[in-house]
Amino acid sequence: MAREIGMWLYSNGGGDKIQKKIVKKLKERDIETVTDINLRHAVAKNGHILHDKLKIDELDLFFSYNAGEQTQYQVFLYQALNRVMPMINTYDAFALTEDKFQTSFLLRQHGVATPSFKLCHRDDGHELKKIIKKWDKMVYKPTDGWGGVGLTKIESEATLDTLLPFLNQMDLRFFYVEKFVKYDNTDFRVDIVDGEFVGCYGRKASGTDWRTNVTSGGSVFMREPNDDIINLAKKAAKVCGTDIAGVDIIYDLEREEYVVLEVNGIPAFATPEQEKMGLNFNDKKIDLIVDLIDRKTKK
């Protein structure tokens, strides 16, 4: 019987064209694709998860590559499907990379450099006072955020004192903080698929903001990685178990080494504008994904 997979890929920023290419290349290998399977519109009924009349669980694989920000419902079904079929990324890798603390903890356990961090219970504000004395500057991070949203730079004990009452008012379970890394306000985004290096670009903070995210005013530029950067990204992707990963790396000027800021499980393909700039890794990325799907669905 012919193989058939399900897919949910973002359509903005050129995603629609990428999807067409993937579907065509899979077809050349006799793999059919059902697209636009948004778990938001699925229902679980007894032993099956249905999207319209399609039993998603009977497909040979599910490729989920849309908003990282999924609702609890979508994530709940992602987890259930992962128990019965191959998924890219696996649920475990997806859930891990959605959380900055869980990711940093695991990376550090495996000897991958990250900024120094500390997690403490919301009632242990005194831990933050202790650590700011030691670190001088730190960054408060929501562990499940993206796009630089909610990150707060804490520059002194005085800033912390002003901030703590606000943090206490919010319904947080814990505080996650990182030492503020001295760096040149640029980063490397390194894409890895199936353990292989796909491509790299840089982002530069705007000058008025310390964050490199495009949503925080950062701009993308062409940037070649060195071997240290590529190997660090490969190791981070491996430790996280991500078939597809976009690893964010900066150079720590004090420690004089590269550190991993985060691992993104749904790194965007180059947009049409970025392709015009010369970012040309999309075809390689598509080929590696098609190879991976082919291998994971071999009967």
Ligand SMILES: Nc1ncnc2c1ncn2[C@@H]1O[C@H](COP(=O)(O)OP(=O)(O)O)[C@@H](O)[C@H]1O
């Ligand atoms: N510990 C840190 N020290 C200095 N800058 C940081 C630190 N952590 C994050 N940043 C800056 O903030 C940006 C966003 O942080 P990141 O952890 O990648 O969160 P997000 O998921 O919001 O992108 C980074 O690209 C970097 O420019």
Ligand SMILES: [Mg+2]
């Ligand atoms: Mg980031």
